[in-house]
Amino acid sequence: MVRRMATQGATVAELVQARWADHRPGLWFEDETATHHQVTAGAAARAALLADLLPRGAEPHVAVLLDNTPEFPQWLSAAALAGAAVAGINPTRRGPELARDILHTEARILVTERAHLPLVEGLDLPGVRTLVTDTEEYAALLRSYEGAKPGEHTVAPVEPRSRVLLYFTSGSTGAPKAAICTQARLAGAGRSLVRFHGVRPEDVHYICMPMFHGNAVIADWAPALAAGAGVALRRRFSASAFLADVRRYNATYFTYVGRAIQYLLATEPAPDDHDNPLRVGFGTEAGAVDARRFAERFGVRLVEGYGSSEGGASIQRTADTPPGAIGRATPGDDLAVVDPATRTECPPACFDARGRLLNGDEAIGELVNRGRSPFEGYWRNPEADAARVRDGWYWTGDLFYRDAAGFLYFAGRTDDRLRVDSENLAAAMIEHILSRWEAASAVAVYAVPDPVAGDQVMATLALHEGASSFSPSSFTHFLSSQPDLGPKMIPTYLRLVDEMPVTATNKVHRVALRRAGFRCPDPVWWHETPTAPYRRFTPSDLTDLLSRYRDQGREDLLGR
Structure with missing residues (x-):
């Protein structure tokens, strides 16, 4: 009965309302536990608060600047019940860029916590009221709405085409864009993933990816809501705490993006790594090599999927996928x-x-x-x-x-995309090959301008803690033994880092890597010709190389 009721909703609001009579444990965070009913009651109270505080005629948007705390899913549910939309705000943004994101959404209410107050202090946010969740003032406000019921308080009609999410997608240039997600699309995505992964009401979804990002909400929270499953929250992703959390909350499902899987594989192995309740991990960018290593070590199947952040295209994995x-x-x-x-x-x-x-x-x-x-x-x-x-x-x-x-x-x-000697190459393909090198915990490949024409391949490598110092001869031997590595794919430059620079969603910060190129503070190895051995890139090499760029009129391409 629970599953039937949970998966039929055409809107997120209906999925939330279906949990009103469900008194099973449904949310875990640190030492707190709440039932599905308690979470829904909290969402109804916040919907009523939103209806009272939102100025008449304002867009029904509320900006949420929070870590993964219970407030985040409750405000998602509250917005759905009220016919409003949550705009997830990235806490790694700063100053005018952060203010721009908040104001761009036309939100008149900002929900945040004391840990993030320093980010917004001093910002010019005209007409925006700030609610700080971990304060007595906020608690007192909510107490006035404790008796609210789902659906009683709305700020706009609740329809399948009602906006429920505005989530920012990043790009290599320009300000982040706020993609629109309606109640129908989010509810539909949740129902689809329930069917695809066989999500059950007794499952627990571990949400460790940031909830301001579409992945955590669309691929983790939404299917849990649609199936009536529970959610366990991690304030921020932690590779070292991952397995302990999974065991503590009896988590069966999680999502990942970017380099999260590489960070988990980089933790110290233990003989009981297989002893965990996980059934499946769903995400992107793990790669076939790391997916196999993860399954061997943790006994957990990773399902790589693809869906553009904006919802415009999706790819479905089947049993016969090569x-x-x-x-x-x-x-x-x-x-x-x-x-x-x-x-x-x-x-x-x-x-x-x-x-x-x-x-x-x-x-x-x-x-x-x-x-x-x-x-x-x-x-x-x-x-x-x-x-x-x-x-x-x-x-x-x-x-x-x-x-x-x-x-x-x-x-x-x-x-x-890189263009080397008139041939188009894809960075992801080269990364897939270089990730086979056992000494590397993370790999990023990107283009740097060639002094004469086109691009050269540069790779940044983060080594495992237990790896010895970089051996150019060993790495060259590894490259020569890869049957699918073409000669034009071989990196000209190798940057060695202790830790891969990443964005707030654990994706490699490629823009920063490309801009730095070989002019970076970390050790760089290079070969001047494809047949030459790798050697350290020296200040003298940099001086000579920059002179070549100037002679060809291409120095202005560096750092772009």
Whole structure:
């Protein structure tokens, strides 16, 4: 009965209301536990508070600047009940950029906590009222609404097309864009993932990815809500605390993005790593090598999926998906790999007997959805809308190639394409190969301008704690033993770091890496020609190299 009621809602509000009579434990955070009913009652109280505080005529938006505390899912549920939308605010933003994000959403209420108050003190936020959750003033406000029931207090009609999320997507240039997600899309995504992963009411979803990001809400919180499953919150991701949390909360499901899996694999192995209740991890960017290592060490299957942040395209993994592929297009999507310059479909990928892609230059293109797209637009950003939807097609901004059977392979972002000696390469493909090196805990590949024309390959490597100092001969031997590593894929520059620079969502901070290039404070190794051995990059090398860039009129390309 619980599952039937939970999965039928056409809106998030209906899914929230279905938990009103559910008195099972449903939320865990540190030493706190709450039932589904208590969480729903808290959401109803916050919906009533929102209805009273939001000025008449204001957009029904509330900005949420919080870590993963119980307040975050309660405000998500409150917004759904009230016909409002939560705008997740990234706490790594600072100063005018942070103020811009809040004001861009036109939110008139900002919900935050004392730990984040220093971020907003001194910011010019006209017309924005701040609520600080861990204060007596806030508690007193909520006490006035303790008797509220779901659906009693709204600020706008609650309909399938009502906005419920505004979540920022980052890019390599320009300010972050706030993607719109409606109640119908979020509820539909939750129901779809329930079916795909077989989520049960007795499951516990461990939410350790930041909830201001779409991944945690759409792929973790929404299916838990749709199935009537519980959620366990981690304030911020911690690789060292991951397994202890999973055992403590009896968690069965989690999501990940970016380098989270690499960080977990970099922790000290223990003989009882297999002793955990997890059934599945769902996310992106783990890579086939790390997914296999994770399954071997923890006994947990990782399911790599793909869905553009804005909802415009998705790929579904099936049992017959070959190694390295993401899957096929989700039924109903007309996905194609297209050459952006010609608007024509790229030919199928060709592989040699060892699985090496032979025609990457012509097979790799941008993934587009030529059919009906679920993309719901960006908030107050028609230029970004027009860039995303062109000629009636949804352009994902991601590079893929497709084999003859229709399986799709991720090849990176469009701004992660390199052109080396007139050949187009995808950074993600090179990263996949370099990640096989056992000494590396994390790998990032990106382009630096060639002094004459095109690009050169640069890689940043973070070594495992137990790894010895970098051995150029050992690394060269590793490169020569990789059957699918083409000669133009070999990095010209190697930057060695103790820890990979990442964004707030654990994705590699490629913009910072590209801008620094070989002019960085960390040790850099390089080879001047493809056949030369790697050696340390010295100040004298830098002086000579910059002179070559100046002679060719390309020095201004560095640091972009």
